[in-house]
Amino acid sequence: MKEQLEKVAAHISAGQPLADADIAALAETNDILTLGMLGDEARRGRHGTETTFVRVADVQVPFADGAHIDIPAAAREVRIGGRADSFDVLMPHVRRVVEAAGGIPVSAFSLEALEADAAASGRRLADLLAAVRDTGVARVADAALDQLQHAEMSLDQVRKAGLGLARLTVQHTASTTERLEHIIRARSLQQSLGWIESFAPLGRSWKPGSPSTGYDDVRQVALARLLIDNIASIQVDWSRYGPKLAQVALTVGADDIDSVSPLDETGEGRRRSPLEEVRRNILAAGLVPVERDGARHRVIS
Amino acid sequence: MSINALADTVRAGGRLTEAEALEMYLSAPTHLLGQLANEVRQRRHPDRTVTYIIDRNVNYTNVCVARCSFCAFYRPVGSPEGYVLGFDEIVRKIDETIALGGGQLLLQGGHNPDLPIEWYEDLFREVKSRYPTFRLHALSPPEVLHISRLAQISVPDVVRRLVAAGLDSIPGGGAEILVDRVRILLHCDSKASADEWIDVMRHAHRAGLKTTATMMYGSVETPAERIEHMSRLRALQDETGGFTAFIAWSYQPEHTELQGVEATGVEYLRTLATARLFLDNFPSLQASWVTQGGKVGQLSLTYGANDMGSVMIEENVVRAAGAAYCMDEIEIVRNIEDAGFEAKRRNMHYEILGGPIFRERQVPRMLELAVSRADGDNSVPAELVNYPARSRAERERRAQ
Numbered sequence: 001m002k003e004q005l006e007k008v009a010a011h012i013s014a015g016q017p018l019a020d021a022d023i024a025a026l027a028e029t030n031d032i033l034t035l036g037m038l039g040d041e042a043r044r045g046r047h048g049t050e051t052t053f054v055r056v057a058d059v060q061v062p063f064a065d066g067a068h069i070d071i072p073a074a075a076r077e078v079r080i081g082g083r084a085d086s087f088d089v090l091m092p093h094v095r096r097v098v099e100a101a102g103g104i105p106v107s108a109f110s111l112e113a114l115e116a117d118a119a120a121s122g123r124r125l126a127d128l129l130a131a132v133r134d135t136g137v138a139r140v141a142d143a144a145l146d147q148l149q150h151a152e153m154s155l156d157q158v159r160k161a162g163l164g165l166a167r168l169t170v171q172h173t174a175s176t177t178e179r180l181e182h183i184i185r186a187r188s189l190q191q192s193l194g195w196i197e198s199f200a201p202l203g204r205s206w207k208p209g210s211p212s213t214g215y216d217d218v219r220q221v222a223l224a225r226l227l228i229d230n231i232a233s234i235q236v237d238w239s240r241y242g243p244k245l246a247q248v249a250l251t252v253g254a255d256d257i258d259s260v261s262p263l264d265e266t267g268e269g270r271r272r273s274p275l276e277e278v279r280r281n282i283l284a285a286g287l288v289p290v291e292r293d294g295a296r297h298r299v300i301s
Numbered sequence: 302m303s304i305n306a307l308a309d310t311v312r313a314g315g316r317l318t319e320a321e322a323l324e325m326y327l328s329a330p331t332h333l334l335g336q337l338a339n340e341v342r343q344r345r346h347p348d349r350t351v352t353y354i355i356d357r358n359v360n361y362t363n364v365c366v367a368r369c370s371f372c373a374f375y376r377p378v379g380s381p382e383g384y385v386l387g388f389d390e391i392v393r394k395i396d397e398t399i400a401l402g403g404g405q406l407l408l409q410g411g412h413n414p415d416l417p418i419e420w421y422e423d424l425f426r427e428v429k430s431r432y433p434t435f436r437l438h439a440l441s442p443p444e445v446l447h448i449s450r451l452a453q454i455s456v457p458d459v460v461r462r463l464v465a466a467g468l469d470s471i472p473g474g475g476a477e478i479l480v481d482r483v484r485i486l487l488h489c490d491s492k493a494s495a496d497e498w499i500d501v502m503r504h505a506h507r508a509g510l511k512t513t514a515t516m517m518y519g520s521v522e523t524p525a526e527r528i529e530h531m532s533r534l535r536a537l538q539d540e541t542g543g544f545t546a547f548i549a550w551s552y553q554p555e556h557t558e559l560q561g562v563e564a565t566g567v568e569y570l571r572t573l574a575t576a577r578l579f580l581d582n583f584p585s586l587q588a589s590w591v592t593q594g595g596k597v598g599q600l601s602l603t604y605g606a607n608d609m610g611s612v613m614i615e616e617n618v619v620r621a622a623g624a625a626y627c628m629d630e631i632e633i634v635r636n637i638e639d640a641g642f643e644a645k646r647r648n649m650h651y652e653i654l655g656g657p658i659f660r661e662r663q664v665p666r667m668l669e670l671a672v673s674r675a676d677g678d679n680s681v682p683a684e685l686v687n688y689p690a691r692s693r694a695e696r697e698r699r700a701q
Contacts, residue, residue, distance in 0.1 A: 030640060030641035032600075033336050033603050036332060208668075214597060214598070214636075244566030244594060245566070247566050247567050248600065251567060280562065280565065284564075284565040286331070
């Protein structure tokens with residue numbers, strides 16, 4: 001197996017496309033050191049040591065009448081979630097959040113939820129996306145490629161509505177075969193669309209009794225970086241996966257950390273602030289932290 | 302020497318000096334450290350077996366006079382939150398451990414001035430009379446030293462008496478960092494200096510006991526002091542051969558007097574890998590999933606660890622400082638096998654006992670670790686009156 005991985009590594013270094021057998025070898029290997037090293041090389045080739053992160057304020061809509069919308073000053077992206085019986089009921093609330101954000105980039109909703117709302121209400125997805133855009137939201141928050149009913153068409157509608165996508169995601173952890181399919185699907189979608197900026201390859205939910213393992217996660221992040229040469233950023237979620245796994249992911253192919261809290265844990269003092277923690281973890285991995293906003297612009301601090 | 306030259310030294314089976322190990326820790330790429338540690342592990346354990354033990358971490362008392370600044374578990378003498386477990390409670394925990402396939406208690410506690418050596422002897426005899434083959438992996442070196450000081454008996458005599466009562470082996474707790482500068486800063490120099498910790502282990506090994514060795518890193522020590530710690534252990538291992546395993550775990554800062562931040566996951570993997578390279582005379586290295594979580598715990602198996610440690614069943618000390626990870630036998634075995642290894646149950650001497658117990662018979666799932674006592678349980682064991690109290694607080698409590 002090691003010889004086969006070394007052969008694959010030579011192909012990657014030479015910029016040659018990987019054969020199906022090479023991809024299968026990568027997907028099944030337990031040699032995650034070699035795989036991780038390949039993922040790291042590919043990541044460094046693209047991003048060097050620079051590692052971006054974004055502090056995100058999550059806001060749920062609808063909220064009660066008269067409720068104060070508190071956007072933490074440190075937030076660099078405001079992300080709106082929530083559902084209601086009627087989609088239209090949400091829009092005034094979304095508009096208020098955009099106003100409260102005061103210029104901080106705002107993303108809203110998952111594309112699969114919007115697809116479902118469109119199907120349930122008999123309306124066109126394009127109309128819902130237009131309504132979201134008209135509130136001042138700049139991006140759909142996420143799109144889980146394993147949950148979308150019509151992934152390519154729906155993502156195309158996002159673009160046509162003048163919106164962006166904060167990141168392409170995967171909802172459920174799955175078998176090795178399915179994990180590989182997700183990666184290949186992400187690459188394929190990008191070949192058609194060409195404007196996806198970020199892919200988060202780790203599942204966003206899992207069975208409590210059998211979560212993904214560390215090997216699964218390292219393999220998935222490294223494979224995503226190695227096989228997806230047409231999406232710039234491979235992302236890992238700080239709050240969902242925790243600092244330790246997120247940091248390890250940075251050493252095997254990920255270059256961007258999502259969902260860092262904009263709130264300091266004041267009771268624990270400044271050294272416990274998420275900003276310090278995320279910077280410390282990136283530096284301890286031998287990388288260079290760079291804060292960005294929800295529009296993927298660098299934050300100058 | 303360059304990193305590549307040092308890597309060649311490791312690959313040729315050579316021994317790293319302290320300076321070389323420090324250079325590797327500070328400068329070698331993480332993936333290279335992992336590869337080297339993995340190669341050394343494979344040389345030592347070529348059968349691709351990863352072991353684990355089913356046992357229970359029981360803390361018989363949280364009352365402690367040591368007052369280490371990094372500890373969130375202890376309570377001072379007289380605290381209403383202080384406790385001592387009764388013999389019957391400990392026996393009940395053993396019954397639960399046996400039901401889950403376990404054969405050992407890891408028994409440690411605070412330096413309680415009101416527990417004389419006779420209490421420990423009686424407890425051990427009680428356990429052994431009920432469960433003759435059940436193992437007692439008990440009393441870290443500072444506890445042995447504490448008992449020695451209370452009883453005014455030499456350490457070798459304390460060890461001899463405890464072994465006669467049923468002690469099987471000694472856990473490597475209380476080592477923290479075996480450098481007195483660090484121990485003074487951590488307020489743990491009085492419980493045992495670096496030399497005293499080493500000396501207790503030397504006496505235990507001479508008495509025929511096997512022990513483990515730990516390192517709590519990431520508090521106030523420098524990287525060089527971590528290597529110095531390992532060097533002390535390596536030297537004693539050269540002398541006695543009594544250590545079975547090395548366990549590194551990161552300082553857990555929550556709720557401690559010292560506070561601060563926890564070392565990161567990558568720092569853990571680098572520390573573990575460096576230990577595998579430097580501690581060339583230690584047969585086993587444990588993964589500290591209890592401080593790192595299951596995922597980094599599993600990744601440890603590629604950074605030099607060949608053992609997933611204990612199912613634990615119960616844990617109090619690390620939990621008090623903010624970490625609350627749990628893996629039952631099914632989860633530990635799943636992680637081992639998912640990494641491509643064969644999972645084998647072992648005892649404290651690292652003798653293989655067999656395959657996973659849950660494949661032999663039904664055992665209940667365990668989705669969270671037990672604790673020493675339920676909240677609000679302030680009961681005082683009846684047998685305590687049989688042992689003289691030394692502290693004023695305990696004497697006053699008994700007089701009431």
